[in-house]
Amino acid sequence: DSGVTQTPKHLITATGQRVTLRCSPRSGDLSVYWYQQSLDQGLQFLIQYYNGEERAKGNILERFSAQQFPDLHSELNLSSLELGDSALYFCASSVSLGDFETSGRSLSEQFFGPGTRLTVL
Amino acid sequence: GQQLNQSPQSMFIQEGEDVSMNCTSSSIFNTWLWYKQDPGEGPVLLIALYKAGELTSNGRLTAQFGITRKDSFLNISASIPSDVGIYFCAGQDNTGNQFYFGTGTSLTVIP
Numbered sequence: 001d002s003g004v005t006q007t008p009k010h011l012i013t014a015t016g017q018r019v020t021l022r023c024s025p026r027s028g029d030l031s032v033y034w035y036q037q038s039l040d041q042g043l044q045f046l047i048q049y050y051n052g053e054e055r056a057k058g059n060i061l062e063r064f065s066a067q068q069f070p071d072l073h074s075e076l077n078l079s080s081l082e083l084g085d086s087a088l089y090f091c092a093s094s095v096s097l098g099d100f101e102t103s104g105r106s107l108s109e110q111f112f113g114p115g116t117r118l119t120v121l
Numbered sequence: 122g123q124q125l126n127q128s129p130q131s132m133f134i135q136e137g138e139d140v141s142m143n144c145t146s147s148s149i150f151n152t153w154l155w156y157k158q159d160p161g162e163g164p165v166l167l168i169a170l171y172k173a174g175e176l177t178s179n180g181r182l183t184a185q186f187g188i189t190r191k192d193s194f195l196n197i198s199a200s201i202p203s204d205v206g207i208y209f210c211a212g213q214d215n216t217g218n219q220f221y222f223g224t225g226t227s228l229t230v231i232p
Contacts, residue, residue, distance in 0.1 A: 002163065033220070042209065043164070043222040056219045090163050109154065110211075110220060112163035 003027065004093050004113035012119045018079040021116045025072055025093030031055070032074040033110060034066055037088040049074055081120045088115045127210055127223030134200055135231050142226040143194040144210030152213040153186050153193040154220070157206045164209055168195070200230045 003026035013019055025032050034046040036059075045058035049068035060066075063081075068074040078085060092110040127144045134140060144153070152171055156164035168179050170186035170193060177184055183196045193212070197204055210223040 002165070004163075035222075042224040043211075045219055045221070048219065058219060088161075092163075109166055109169050111166060112156075114163050115161070117161070 002111040002113065004029075004091060004111055006089075006091050006113035006116050008116060009114065010117050010119075012121065013081060014121055015081055015083060017081050017120075018077065019081065019118065021076040021078070021089050021091075021118075023074045023076070023091030023093075023113060025074070025091075026111055029093035029095050029111075030072065031094045032068055032072070033092040033094075034060075034074070034076050035090040035092065037090060037115075038084075039087070041087075043090065046076070078118070083120050086118055086120045088117050090115045125210060125212060125221050125223040127226055129226060130224070131227040131229070133229045133231065136200060136202060138200055140197040140200055140204070140228060141194060142208060142228075143192060144212070144223045145192040146212055146214075146221070147191075148214055149190040150212035151190075151215050153184070154211040154213075155182075155184050155193070155195045156209045156211060158209060158225075159206050167208075197228075200228075202230050202232055204228060205230050 005024045007022045030051045033048045035043045037043050046060040047066050048056040052068050063079050066076045090112050092112045094110045125146050154169050155167045157167055158164040168177050168184040173190045174188050175186040181198045207225045207227050209225050211220045213220050
């Protein structure tokens, strides 16, 4: 158990709908990362938040958005869903910004949640 | 964006054999991480490397941070059936917070 929790575990919805995925980081972790993993694909970085602020953006579609709340949990919002959005969505957390130079050894390690499997029909 | 090339893409080995896989990047990384992912589960961190040339072990696993800072390898000795899974490398460059992941190596261990 990594200490990162994600809900729901499974989500089935229809095209055009909107869903919200939730992530609670490990206790004490300030950074939250979101990743998308399609079938037989590697992990694609979507977005990172640190202590409530957006810090880095990857290949995130405009239909997707995220936020991190004062209690440090994060939500990923996916709207106007398409069939191709079906994937595993993972959240990961780390203690720091992830920058070795400012945070030191071991603090840039990311710990992953169990994921949310989204199926768009 | 950064490109991480991970090889081999898949491996089929006999139980007891040693395994080696590697990851190369197009640019210098400050951190290399190795993860194992079981089907339908989240990746689990195996080893973290922070310094060029660093060699770190975790049980039967050994990983090294390449001297050029553009590559890393992971070795698994005396493989067992529970080593089955997909192994991912991940690297972080010196520009900021983003981690880049390799495409994964699928390992099958034949008892």
